[in-house]
Amino acid sequence: MISWEMSVDVVVVGSGVAGLTAAHDCAAAGVATLVVSKDAADAGSTAWAQGGIAVVDDATGDTVAAHLYDTVVAGAGLTDPVAAQAVVTEGPDAVRRLRSRGAEFDAGPAGLLRTREGGHHFDRIIHAGGDATGAEVERALLAAPGLPGMLTRHQALDVVQDEAGAAGGITVLDPDGGIGLIRAARVVLATGGSGHLYSVTTNPAVATGDGLAMALRAGAVVSDIEFVQFHPTALFAGEATGQRPLVSEAVRGAGAFLVDGAGRRVMTGVHPLEDLAPRDVVALAITRRLAESPGGIDDHVFLDATGIENFAGRFPTITAACRAAGIDPVSTAIPVAPAAHYQCGGVSADLNGRTSIPHLYAIGEVARSGLHGANRLASNSLLEGLVMGERAAATIAEEIAPGAHPVSPTDLPEVRVADPGELDDLQRALSAHAGIGRTATGLANVRTPVVRSAPEDDVPVRAAVETANIALAARALLTAAAVRTESRGCHVRLDFPERRLAWAQPIELTLVDDELVVGDLRTPVAS
Template sequence: MNIVEADVLIIGSGIAGLMAAEYLSMDKNVIVITKSGVEHSNSFMAQGGISAAISKTDHWKNHYDDTLQAGHQQNHPELTEHLVKESRKVIQTLFEWGVPFDRTAEGRYLLGKEGGHHLNRIVHAGGDQTGKKIMEVLIKRVKKKANIVSGQYAIDLMVDGNQCYGVYCKDKKGDITMYHAPHTILAGGGYAGIYSVSSNSHGSDGSAVCMAYRAGADLADLEFIQFHPTLLKHEKYTGLITEAVRGQGGILVNSRGVPVMDSVHPMKDLAPRDIVSRRLFEEIHVHGETVYLDITGILDFEQKFPGVTALCKKAGVSLEKGFIPVSPGAHFTMGGIMTDIHGRTTLKGLYAIGECAHTGVHGANRLASNSLLEGAVFAKQSAEHILSSKAEKSRSLPILQDKRFSIQEDLEDELLEEILIKKVMDVSAGICRNKVELERAAELLQLSDLKPSLFSKPLSYIRRLNIQTMAWLTVSSCLNRTESRGSHYRTDIPISRNEWCKKNIVRSLKNDESTFVKKAVTGLFN
């Protein structure tokens, strides 16, 4: 077994992980671990921009109000305020680092508008290639300062008591490497990949959340999963059609050309994503319609949206007629590993940032273009906290004491096939949910062993274990929230109108090594 020492370990190479590495590498020995290439992240794929109240007619309070309204008042007020107040600084920092944000002829930022925003405040780069432009700059900078290790799948955290001191990783050959550090940051993304139709890159299996759960960290609000209204509907290709298209005048229509959002919400096609997704779900699955994004009113579409244009051409969808077939798909997860404003989890030495973290800033439904912003803001928060912390004493490495190294299992554990798990999630925990289907799914997804030996298992097994674990946790959380709120819509329960919300906390079993008990999800807490 290889042992590698560092001051800080960062699991994940999206905007959150790389920005944390950029800040920390000024004074720390930083290792960034990624399961595939550094370019393969949802951040790199992000078509939308970064929301920031920077125009003369805008104010952070407007951004704050829009964020809470989209989040159905489930947001953490103080952290949300910090998020929107920092948006100007994020844009300025990224610009100074070299991100080529789009500008007007007069040199001002070209601000777009997306769902849930009442004002134009979305900063883009390269039209619909904001994530790519940002990540290219970050990768170039971080490669000079930190050690980026690709092809390492993090399988479990090293925990002693309530202290995390590193992570075990496995490569494709099956070799184990133990990365040891006083500070470990999980930035491994969300879990929208547990659904069959998702805008996420391959690998969004919730592995970071599952590792934290197995290690004993608390999770929260896993039932809140955002379905993006406009994924390209094609039998071979799935890709995101950015909300900025609707911000430029795109209209959702059915096969008869009738606008589907006109009488649904005052903001029509730019209503919050949960509302638009449910409306499209109804049109497609109840009325048997096909939904299109009408782009006939957008001038110079191919120049404004090169990424969407390339996606449509790849799929063989002609843009000449001006209609792109779309349907909703799993896009972003608001729940995750519970953290404070510094990214600290309930385990000492363990931090979480980006989509795998639950800061509470997104509430029950994320406001468009707040995701890249969250990753940038809380990456800085975690980095500054670590840089200001006293030096941790190195712990001895209890390799020989870990019994899991000696366990050899001849029989394959019973895990569901990935395709079956995703079908179960589509049917039971998708855009519309109900108690009967959720209970059936919870029983089917139940695991017999919470903490199996992963060291002798192939990566395919570990990935399936994470997907099934994440699916079970999500379904259990859906059952626990006995209300309809935001992206969590239960057809058997009316939409909640009150502004008092409870956090759906998942407590880990911590010391239980034998069974994945159904009562692990302990209920609603203030």
């Protein structure tokens, strides 16, 4: 089964902001580090992040306390205030270190330019290239001196474990179809999210829930999986499925507003911040307005940005995407609709990225650090990646000595695959029944593909591995969404429309003998 093997101190799975930050810091500490990316080094979600980094500048009158307040409010009662405090407090220094690695942000005579996005009460969002912040962050981290070795186009398959259950490396599928074993004293999952559970997403093709599935199969605890954030304004162009261009929240921060097909404002009277309300509020408002259209046939609304001065100069990436679709955003309202965007929950991890499995770490979007709760505040994700990448690396450097390779794992995991031909039906079913608006009946009607072990004499293909990962991630999402009988943040139950005090707690899941087990819940209290 194993075609080749190698050993390092730390293997980081994923080459986005969290993974690259951790890899840089581990290597700087003298720890032999390897980054594994299943596609090109810059193919992950980080490079697609149009929004910026939410970071406080005291000189503007903003405060850490204000940023913490906005984060907790957006999290709808499930944000861990200790985790949020750590991330927003350490954010400014993390950004300074990122800039020292070469990242360049938009600046004016008074310093870095700052804008406001949904859910924020201060102009605290810094950008690069107007609407290309993630691309600049990715570029800087890949170009910075000291980046350790990287294996691109290698699909991580599973965490390997020793007889005590501790992580001891990973198996990978190489570009030639061979299975490799990478032994490592520490494994860091930084694989991003799982937007391709759905038919329409802002995520790139690599976002297939790989890290979440790997962690579940290793026996790790995951939580808050039911909270999937839909970005309210993805560019709507025809009947396209898969990845759609994002129209950044910064456009609404610059003064754009949402209208329906009849020209009526969508957000008036819905929320005090109107078009700058938190994303879950805006996405739900759009969905409801579409359902109210004559016959419920409207499939998009419009973002009117025609009043923004120098739109093309401020938002070049969005302008290019619109014009490629035959839309001139300078003179015409942009057709938009919600699309799956961000996984708020994930692998349960502490403030240093440690999971319930010894020696296994999870950082960035794949992790549930406690920062986001039931709904992520805009532009907190790149911030989390920077801070948690640094924290995980510092902890790993303290825990292991250079050359501390693990003992041999016991049994290597079997490669799990599923039929890629079943993926489209699953994505459509999840979009219909587990998107923005869920019911017990709808959730129960979603059927996931059958996952099986790949025969040893059959070379697995990446699409089959990804389909198996999506199927397991979908099972976790459906399980948690069915258990949470309330509406909170970006989890909306049409049959339980109210938020309930009894559910101000995360739902934890583990995989035992291929069955998802719900962790102990607190005794419900009166709501």
